[in-house]
Amino acid sequence: MKMHRIQHLSTTLAPALLSLTLALATWGATNTIAADFSSTVTFELGEGEFFPGDSITIQRVSGTSPTIRTGETYCVEGTYTLASNEKADLALFATTTSKGSTPTDASQIMRIEKGTGTFRLVKTMREEGYLHVSFYPVPAGSSFGGIYFGQGEWVLHHKGWSYLDTHPRAQDYLATGNPTGGPASLTGPNQALLEYLGEPVPPPANMDAVYSKDGLIKAVQTAARNAGIPLKRIEIDDSEFPFLVGIICKEGDYPKLTEQLRKLDGYEYNGGVSSSTRIAINLVPYRAFPLALGERISHRTGVREQVLQNKLTRLD
Numbered sequence: 001m002k003m004h005r006i007q008h009l010s011t012t013l014a015p016a017l018l019s020l021t022l023a024l025a026t027w028g029a030t031n032t033i034a035a036d037f038s039s040t041v042t043f044e045l046g047e048g049e050f051f052p053g054d055s056i057t058i059q060r061v062s063g064t065s066p067t068i069r070t071g072e073t074y075c076v077e078g079t080y081t082l083a084s085n086e087k088a089d090l091a092l093f094a095t096t097t098s099k100g101s102t103p104t105d106a107s108q109i110m111r112i113e114k115g116t117g118t119f120r121l122v123k124t125m126r127e128e129g130y131l132h133v134s135f136y137p138v139p140a141g142s143s144f145g146g147i148y149f150g151q152g153e154w155v156l157h158h159k160g161w162s163y164l165d166t167h168p169r170a171q172d173y174l175a176t177g178n179p180t181g182g183p184a185s186l187t188g189p190n191q192a193l194l195e196y197l198g199e200p201v202p203p204p205a206n207m208d209a210v211y212s213k214d215g216l217i218k219a220v221q222t223a224a225r226n227a228g229i230p231l232k233r234i235e236i237d238d239s240e241f242p243f244l245v246g247i248i249c250k251e252g253d254y255p256k257l258t259e260q261l262r263k264l265d266g267y268e269y270n271g272g273v274s275s276s277t278r279i280a281i282n283l284v285p286y287r288a289f290p291l292a293l294g295e296r297i298s299h300r301t302g303v304r305e306q307v308l309q310n311k312l313t314r315l316d
Contacts, residue, residue: 037062037075045271046130046148046155052310053083053193055302056090056133056147068131068151073124076133076149081116081303083193084144088112089136092121094129095148095156102126111138116196130156147271158254158276197303198296200240210266211284213238216245219267219283223260229253232277233315237308242284242297246308248315251276273302273309280308 041061050056056078063074076092091109096102107122121133131154134146148156209215213236224231230253235246249257254276261269261283272281282301289297 036064039063039066041066041068041074043149043151044155046150046157047159047274048147048271049273049275049309050145050306051084052306053081053303054135054145055081057302058133058147058149068125068154070125070128073122075120075122077118077120078133079116079118080112081193081196082112082114082135085137086114087138089138090119090121090133091136092123092131092133094123094125094127094131096127096129115192128154130154132156157258197300201290201293201297201300203241204290207241208288211242211288213243216243216283219264220245220247223257223264227253227256227260229256235308235312235315237304242282242289242301244280244282244304244308246278246280246312248278248312254279273305278309278312280305280312
């Protein structure tokens, strides 16, 4: 597959590329449901961003080839939590710089309701691009959250814009946590979400000092020094375990920083909630989680990262 590196997506171009709707999609005949997904596809997570309470977790990617390339078909499976809307379309698309529409199969999109569930989406790569699983409003409209993934240079780590900047109802979500502006109920779907998240996880009594507030700050400062970049701000959310790291840096420095974060001994970087200058991440590896609490931590961490990212947005 001929590869082309795209340095960044402009602020004006990206929303248009992601504003894919069912009304504009060209539905093509496909045999993707019957495809042979015997190959396990290793993948890397790219940039992810969501409204408060929303999340998408990609658990497995399989396909007709272990390498992501045009002409092959891939199945993406995982879980989602939708809290910001009563319903949405969850879709597997690829962001490209080519003009015009590409055929969209029914297997790429599923209608979901508020709450938590699992998904299985299938896409044939008819074009080179940056794969992502994203939420779209019903009946139509621009994406309001999603996560990029892929292989090699076809992983979008820096989309250069924010859903919180482009979505017309973003300020309503940020201000109230729900699109109506009214008080959030603790019963019904919200109760189900609270049960899914579980109680906060306190720091373990024997927590390694490298995962403390001071340890994380020193680690990020080391990564920035090795990358040769200055940081505008470091914020640590130490409200529960694992402590999260929030970073504000200069435009263009984000890829340099993440490259060095991946090299830190004793830490683990697997992406986070980010924009062009802000990133909220967990650097504590899964092996350091208290026994039997890993699932609860996983449920809570994505939401906490989004909350921290929103805080960074106000501080930047």
